[in-house]
Amino acid sequence: xxxxxxxxxxxxxxxxxxxxxxxxxxxxxxxxxxxxxxxxxxxxxxxxxxxxxxxxxxxxxxxxxxxxxxxxxxxxxxx
Amino acid sequence: xxxxxxxxxxxxxxxxxxxxxxxxxxxxxxxxxxxxxxxxxxxxxxxxxxxxxxxxxxxxxxxxxxxxxxxxxxxxxxxxxxxxxxxxxxxxxxxxxxxxxxxxxxxxxxxxxxxxxxxxxxxxxxxxxxxxxxxxxxxxxxxxxxxxxxx
Numbered sequence: 001x002x003x004x005x006x007x008x009x010x011x012x013x014x015x016x017x018x019x020x021x022x023x024x025x026x027x028x029x030x031x032x033x034x035x036x037x038x039x040x041x042x043x044x045x046x047x048x049x050x051x052x053x054x055x056x057x058x059x060x061x062x063x064x065x066x067x068x069x070x071x072x073x074x075x076x077x078x079x
Numbered sequence: 080x081x082x083x084x085x086x087x088x089x090x091x092x093x094x095x096x097x098x099x100x101x102x103x104x105x106x107x108x109x110x111x112x113x114x115x116x117x118x119x120x121x122x123x124x125x126x127x128x129x130x131x132x133x134x135x136x137x138x139x140x141x142x143x144x145x146x147x148x149x150x151x152x153x154x155x156x157x158x159x160x161x162x163x164x165x166x167x168x169x170x171x172x173x174x175x176x177x178x179x180x181x182x183x184x185x186x187x188x189x190x191x192x193x194x195x196x197x198x199x200x201x202x203x204x205x206x207x208x209x210x211x212x213x214x215x216x217x218x219x220x221x222x223x224x225x226x227x228x229x230x
Contacts, residue, residue: 078205
């Protein structure tokens with residue numbers, strides 16, 4: 001299915017883009033991260049990330065749907 | 080029961096208007112206001128910092144920030160709470176984040192303000208890119224705090 005990915009901070013630098021559309025067989029964020037981490041050589045392990053789908057935090061085994069917007073969040077450093 | 084009257088979280092691309100933020104926390108029953116200001120400092124982890132950029136995931140930062148302020152209202156008997164966080168390019172000495180809480184007495188105001196800024200730093204999706212004197216730069220992804228899973 002078609003998925004929208006949005007990247008921030010070091011993940012955007014590693015991916016070389018802030019947003020991409022992917023055709024993927026991933027059913028969950030866990031599977032999707034394994035896919036894109038391999039493509040873009042992301043060094044952050046999933047244990048250090050949170051994940052949001054359509055602007056809401058979800059678990060790693062959340063069921064993805066066509067055209068979902070998925071964001072993997074690196075550890076934050078505001079303040 | 081919460082007596083929280085007003086809560087306001089926002090991201091700002093322009094300098095924070097501190098007098099306006101402070102005035103917005105006024106309440107006839109409030110006898111205390113505690114505010115925290117986070118400033119851009121010229122060093123971090125032993126390196127000289129020249130400036131920094133904050134990047135935010137706007138929609139989620141907004142909902143997480145509002146959730147933190149609502150929870151502060153439940154936890155601490157405060158009258159009003161607010162937090163503003165800058166995004167974009169900041170220079171040394173700039174105000175990066177402002178958090179404030181008003182309450183009937185100082186204990187609740189101190190506790191709420193401290194808790195709000197700690198939770199904002201821990202949970203709100205904002206990232207800092209430090210630009211160093213040697214020309215290098217780097218996104219900070221601290222690993223000394225637990226990363227929270229989703230629901």
